[in-house]
Amino acid sequence: MSSTRTAASARTSKAPKISTGMTGAMRTSTAPEATNLLEYYGCGPIQFTGSNDALYERHLMFDSVVSPMATGPRERYEAIARSVRDILSQRWLRTEQTYARENPKRVYYLSMEYLMGRSLANNIMNLLLDPILERLIENKDLDRLALLEQEPDAGLGNGGLGRLAACFVDSMATMQLPAMGYGLRYEYGIFKQTIRDGWQHEQPDNWLRRPDPWEVARPQEEVEVKLGCSFEVQSGTLVAVAGQPSSLLGIPYDRPVVGYGGKTINTLRLWAAAAPHSFDFQVFSAGDFVSALAHRLTAESLTRVLYPDDSTSMGQGLRFVQEYFLVACSLADLMRRFRQTNSEWDALPDKVAIQLNDTHPSLAVSELMRILLDEEHLPWDQAWDLTRQTLAYTNHTLLPEALEKWPLPWFELLLPRHLEIILEINRRLLDEVRARFPGDEGRVERISLIEEGAVRKVRMANLAIVGSHSTNGVAAIHSGLLRTVTVKDLAEIFPERFNNKTNGVTPRRWLLLANPALADCITEAIGNGWITDLSLLTKLAPLADDIGFRDTVRKAKRSAKMHFAEWLKSSSGVTVDPDTIFDSQVKRIHEYKRQLLNALRVVVLYNRLRENPDLEMAPRTFFFAGKAAPAYDLAKIIIKFLNNLAGTIDGDPAVRGRLKVVFLPEYCVSLAERLIPATEVSNQISTAGYEASGTSNMKFMMNGALTIGTRDGATIEMAEAAGEENFFLFGLTADQVADSSTWYNPQWHYDNEPETQAALDLIVSDHFSRHEPGVFEPLRGTLLTRGDRFMHLADLTAYLEADRRLLDEYADPNRWARKAILNVASSGKFSSDRTIGEYATEIWSAKPCAVQ
Ligand code: 26Q
Numbered sequence: 040m041s042s043t044r045t046a047a048s049a050r051t052s053k054a055p056k057i058s059t060g061m062t063g064a065m066r067t068s069t070a071p072e073a074t075n076l077l078e079y080y081g082c083g084p085i086q087f088t089g090s091n092d093a094l095y096e097r098h099l100m101f102d103s104v105v106s107p108m109a110t111g112p113r114e115r116y117e118a119i120a121r122s123v124r125d126i127l128s129q130r131w132l133r134t135e136q137t138y139a140r141e142n143p144k145r146v147y148y149l150s151m152e153y154l155m156g157r158s159l160a161n162n163i164m165n166l167l168l169d170p171i172l173e174r175l176i177e178n179k180d181l182d183r184l185a186l187l188e189q190e191p192d193a194g195l196g197n198g199g200l201g202r203l204a205a206c207f208v209d210s211m212a213t214m215q216l217p218a219m220g221y222g223l224r225y226e227y228g229i230f231k232q233t234i235r236d237g238w239q240h241e242q243p244d245n246w247l248r249r250p251d252p253w254e255v256a257r258p259q260e261e262v263e264v265k266l267g268c269s270f271e272v273q274s275g276t277l278v279a280v281a282g283q284p285s286s287l288l289g290i291p292y293d294r295p296v297v298g299y300g301g302k303t304i305n306t307l308r309l310w311a312a313a314a315p316h317s318f319d320f321q322v323f324s325a326g327d328f329v330s331a332l333a334h335r336l337t338a339e340s341l342t343r344v345l346y347p348d349d350s351t352s353m354g355q356g357l358r359f360v361q362e363y364f365l366v367a368c369s370l371a372d373l374m375r376r377f378r379q380t381n382s383e384w385d386a387l388p389d390k391v392a393i394q395l396n397d398t399h400p401s402l403a404v405s406e407l408m409r410i411l412l413d414e415e416h417l418p419w420d421q422a423w424d425l426t427r428q429t430l431a432y433t434n435h436t437l438l439p440e441a442l443e444k445w446p447l448p449w450f451e452l453l454l455p456r457h458l459e460i461i462l463e464i465n466r467r468l469l470d471e472v473r474a475r476f477p478g479d480e481g482r483v484e485r486i487s488l489i490e491e492g493a494v495r496k497v498r499m500a501n502l503a504i505v506g507s508h509s510t511n512g513v514a515a516i517h518s519g520l521l522r523t524v525t526v527k528d529l530a531e532i533f534p535e536r537f538n539n540k541t542n543g544v545t546p547r548r549w550l551l552l553a554n555p556a557l558a559d560c561i562t563e564a565i566g567n568g569w570i571t572d573l574s575l576l577t578k579l580a581p582l583a584d585d586i587g588f589r590d591t592v593r594k595a596k597r598s599a600k601m602h603f604a605e606w607l608k609s610s611s612g613v614t615v616d617p618d619t620i621f622d623s624q625v626k627r628i629h630e631y632k633r634q635l636l637n638a639l640r641v642v643v644l645y646n647r648l649r650e651n652p653d654l655e656m657a658p659r660t661f662f663f664a665g666k667a668a669p670a671y672d673l674a675k676i677i678i679k680f681l682n683n684l685a686g687t688i689d690g691d692p693a694v695r696g697r698l699k700v701v702f703l704p705e706y707c708v709s710l711a712e713r714l715i716p717a718t719e720v721s722n723q724i725s726t727a728g729y730e731a732s733g734t735s736n737m738k739f740m741m742n743g744a745l746t747i748g749t750r751d752g753a754t755i756e757m758a759e760a761a762g763e764e765n766f767f768l769f770g771l772t773a774d775q776v777a778d779s780s781t782w783y784n785p786q787w788h789y790d791n792e793p794e795t796q797a798a799l800d801l802i803v804s805d806h807f808s809r810h811e812p813g814v815f816e817p818l819r820g821t822l823l824t825r826g827d828r829f830m831h832l833a834d835l836t837a838y839l840e841a842d843r844r845l846l847d848e849y850a851d852p853n854r855w856a857r858k859a860i861l862n863v864a865s866s867g868k869f870s871s872d873r874t875i876g877e878y879a880t881e882i883w884s885a886k887p888c889a890v891q
Contacts, residue, residue: 076167080301081129092175094122113249115181116189119172120159120252124295127166131295131304134890138217142380143888144389146218146879147373148208149403150396151365152201152345153222153307154229155193156548156708158253158294159186164552165213165297191246192707194228195309197348198627199734200435202544202708203513203871204396206734209545210875212298212305213571215887221369223361224254224292224309227344232666234704237682241669243344254292254309262289262371263315264364267455272337277357279452287338288313289368299547299571303890310368314338348627349668359445363454366402374410384417388428392883395432395507398443398499403430404506405457408464413456419463431509431882433540434500435731437517437525438631444496447489461488461497468505472532485528504529504536509882511540514732514753516773524777540878541753542732543871546573549738554716556595557743561863564588573870580864589856596719596743596859603717613701619658620849623714623739624722625706628667628674631729635677635818636831637663637722638684640838641700642798648694657846660699662714664706676817678702683807683815711735716742719859720845723748724838726829728773730754737869743859745848747841749834753869760865765858769841770834779830785823788832795835799823 098118099107105114138145163172176183196202204220211218230241269285270277289310296305314335346358373391381390395401404426411422436442450458465488476482488505490496504510504526510533512518518539522530530537551558551570561569565578582588600617607613615621624637641661647654663681667674685700703710721739723730723746730752740746740757747767748754758766771779788795799819801807808814822831849855867873879885 076171076301077126080126080166081133092178094125095119095175095179098122112182112185113189115179116159116186117250117252119175119186120190123159123162123166123168124252126168127162127295127297127301127304130301130890131306134304135306137890138888139380141217141888142390143217144883144885145373145376145391146211146216146883146885147369147391147393148204148211148218148220148396149365149369149393149400150201150204150220150222151362151399152196152396153193153204153208153220153309154196154198154201154708155205155294155307156712157187157190157192159190160552161548162295162297165299165547166301191244191249192228192709193246194244194707195222195225195345197229197345199732200397203542203734205708206543206545206548206871207875208296208305208307209298209547210543210871212296212303213300213545213547214872214875214879215298215303215889216305216875216879216885217888218305218885219373220296220305220307221365221372222307222309223342223345223365224311225342225345226311229345229666229707230347230669232705234678234682234702237679237686239667239675239678253294255294257291257293260291260372261313262291262368262375263287264289264367264371266360266363266453268452270337272333277337277340279356281452286315287341287364288315289364289371291368291372308369308372310342310365312339312341312364347666347668349670356449359449360453362399363402363406366400366406369400370403370406370410384411384415384421384425387425391429392885393430394878394882395430395503397433397435398503401432401443401499401503401506402454402457404464404502405454405460408460408506409456412460423464426506427508430503430507431511432503432507433511433513434517434521434525435513437520437731438729439525443499444490445499447495447497450497461502464502464505465489475532482528486532500526501529504533508536509538510536511538511882512731513540513542514756515539515541516728516750516755517731517752520728520773538881540874540882541756541868542734542737543869543874544734544737544741545871546570546741548712549715550741553712554595554599554742556598557592557716557863560588560591560595563591569867571872573872574867576864576867578864579860583857583860583864586853589853589860592743592860592863593852593856596717599716599742603713606713607701607703615660615699615701616658616696619660619699620720621660621662621718622720622722623662623664623718623744624724625662625664625703625711625714626733626735628665628671628677630673630677630821630829631726633724633726633829633831633834634663634665634681635822636724636834636838637661638677638681639795639798639831639835640842641684641688641698642801643794643835643839645688645691645694645698646794646797646801648697649691652693656697657849658697660701662701662703662718664703664710664714666706673817673821676815680802680807680815680818687807711738715739715744718742718744719849719855720744721746721748723751723754724770724834725749725751726834727751727771727776729829737866740862740869741866743863745845745855745858745862747838747845757866757869760868761862762865765861765865767841767845769837771830771837776830779833783827783830783833785827785830785832788835789823792832792836794839795832 095118096107098121099110099114103114163169208220226247228244228246231244233240264287266285269280269283271280290313292309292311294307296307341360341364377391395403407426408422411417411425469483472483472486488498488501490498512521522537564582569575600621604615604617607615624634626632628634667678681702685702688694688698688700715738718739721744723733723736727749733752736754749770750768750772758768802815803819805812
């Protein structure tokens with residue numbers, strides 16, 4: 040067990056100044072003196088460490104009923120996690136009491152996904168408890184790594200959107216905003232990925248198999264959700280029974296969200312579905328006990344599993360019910376809270392802001408209308424005004440096939456009252472459009488909340504835009520395209536609603552926790568204010584010319600590479616050489632993200648080495664990681680190709696030691712925390728105009744990697760911040776991509792670029808698939824015969840050219856370190872504290888509410 044964190048933890052004893060990245064009145068105060076920490080958390084009388092590590096031992100004894108001698112790492116993990124929870128409990132309660140007393144405007148973040156990862160180390164860091172944990176580990180001779188590894192990742196999300204929600208709740212707590220996250224308590228998170236013969240296989244992620252020390256069930260705060268139909272299991276599938284209204288219960292499970300410094304502890308409230316108490320008697324004759332129980336299981340299956348991000352799952356009725364369930368539970372809960380402290384409905388927008396994370400919770404528009412109209416008996420105009428002023432919507436995609444549309448018949452069956460409300464909203468909207476643009480029926484058709492066709496559908500993005508006061512994209516280019524292309528007609532009617540909020544990531548998890556070596560050298564250079572005000576990193580810029588500092592930063596990278604290599608070896612047996620360039624692309628596998636373009640780059644480099652064994656080229660390791668949606672066949676073939684590429688290169692003595700490809704299975708938050716600090720080259724190579732923002736790009740930048748990438752998403756703003764001379768940008772712009780259909784011909788590249796041709800020929804020749812001839816034929820299909828929608832071949836040459844520039848730069852360690860430092864120094868903008876500060880002032884009008 041290493042003590043790499045001793046230095047990192049030592050700095051927490053200095054009682055850091057907590058600032059929030061906000062200006063003026065929104066800035067917050069100083070963290071408690073570390074020496075008084077336990078007293079501060081209300082745990083003065085409880086002995087946590089010292090001669091009798093009482094708290095820890097009591098949990099071992101009374102929760103697990105094992106003698107300390109007989110415990111395994113899991114019991115020890117649980118006992119420490121429970122001890123940490125004990126310490127934060129009073130502060131957690133005090134936070135909610137403060138909000139109830141002060142009655143500030145509350146922020147509610149509604150999201151179908153929260154990709155939280157592990158909590159133990161993160162909570163200890165945020166509570167400034169590292170020194171205390173270190174002492175406990177020493178006293179009890181515990182294995183820190185083995186202990187932390189006991190905790191499963193909370194993988195309640197697919198990727199960027201879910202991780203963004205997790206970073207946002209972290210920032211909201213750190214900035215002392217009276218905020219709460221609402222989501223679903225999936226019993227199974229994102230599937231586990233294994234690789235067999237190069238192919239992805241999915242296993243269920245049963246993350247709650249063991250009791251989760253972080254969650255607190257609150258059955259006394261259950262809510263009832265009414266549905267327009269019932270459900271039955273008929274020969275193994277769930278079917279809706281029309282005309283038979285039913286109801287479900289939502290049981291809240293709360294998780295603490297610890298702000299840095301431990302002052303504010305907000306709540307992430309996840310809903311689990313259950314059958315109503317009266318259920319058995321309502322529907323079943325007294326004797327049919329077994330089928331009553333079976334139906335109870337049906338109700339509980341609603342929150343069983345997270346849907347993988349996948350355009351085919353758009354047709355899944357269960358997902359539709361899940362979305363409504365999240366909305367109905369969360370609105371019932373927050374309206375109950377509103378009523379407890381407020382008497383006037385007109386105060387709703389002054390006391391409540393609800394942010395919709397994509398269209399997934401956009402049924403909130405019709406649900407809030409339903410509550411205000413039917414339960415509170417407000418007139419339409421007042422209800423509509425309040426609804427719009429309370430809700431705000433964030434869009435995360437421009438891909439037309441990813442925009443949610445739900446069939447009208449599903450509304451008729453499940454939510455008939457919602458359908459009435461939506462049709463009335465639409466009638467009023469279209470009247471307004473016709474009045475403003477007489478005779479423009481094309482516009483009316485495009486704006487309508489209803490898409491006409493064989494099956495009429497509700498366009499959820501249109502509903503979210505019309506029913507809220509704010510629509511934002513997640514990077515400047517994305518917000519621009521959203522306004523001028525994707526929903527142009529709506530933006531013309533409601534221009535004042537559209538705005539941009541460039542994404543960010545939390546520097547606590549992604550720098551302080553993940554990269555102690557770099558975090559320490561930053562703190563030594565500029566103090567620790569950066570932890571809560573990342574803009575302070577600009578102070579590092581002058582140090583880019585300091586030889587000593589360059590050396591320190593280089594050593595920190597080296598240390599992260601060594602750690603990663605050691606971990607990889609011990610956990611999977613795979614050997615990588617820290618003397619090679621670590622080059623990574625880690626994200627969901629999708630054609631628009633162009634892992635295939637990266638693979639083509641590797642094949643070209645491989646061909647160069649095979650043709651010219653004396654070629655001078657810095658040795659490199661290419662890391663890939665990411666999951667493919669289970670029904671996305673081409674994405675699965677891409678994974679297969681990456682694995683076969685790795686295998687073939689490994690088995691080719693001609694390139695051994697010079698080129699290595701590693702596909703890391705089971706990409707997750709914990710793996711990202713290990714790989715990102717060790718990476719030197721970050722690949723952000725989506726087809727321009729398709730990646731809304733990207734957020735791993737920001738994590739790599741903060742951790743001192745240089746980016747090779749296209750002008751897409753937030754990468755554009757990162758290059759702006761760091762200076763293009765410190766980036767390796769290449770490829771077509773979004774404008775060029777947009778009008779490419781008139782001129783793009785992938786075959787031209789094949790015919791005229793020898794390296795492109797040789798790479799494709801090698802793939803098609805089964806060089807990488809000797810035992811499975813033809814498996815990669817679909818790759819040729821997508822790149823050549825079917826038009827190469829994502830323009831891989833158009834950008835390959837430019838990519839290789841940027842790669843050459845990058846290698847030139849790497850050849851001079853001093854120039855490379857200088858650029859790396861300048862990148863870290865310019866990454867301050869990409870803290871989620873900055874993003875949340877903008878949401879708070881520009882969308883929510885929410886202010887911090889300090890907990891005393
Ligand atoms: C929809 C319907 C049915 C089942 C699943 C879904 C579904 C689930 C997840 C659709 C989309 C998602 C996730 C989208 C996502 O992660 N988008 C990413 O959001 C990031 C945060 O803003 C951006 O940085 C990325 O650019 C964007 O791709």
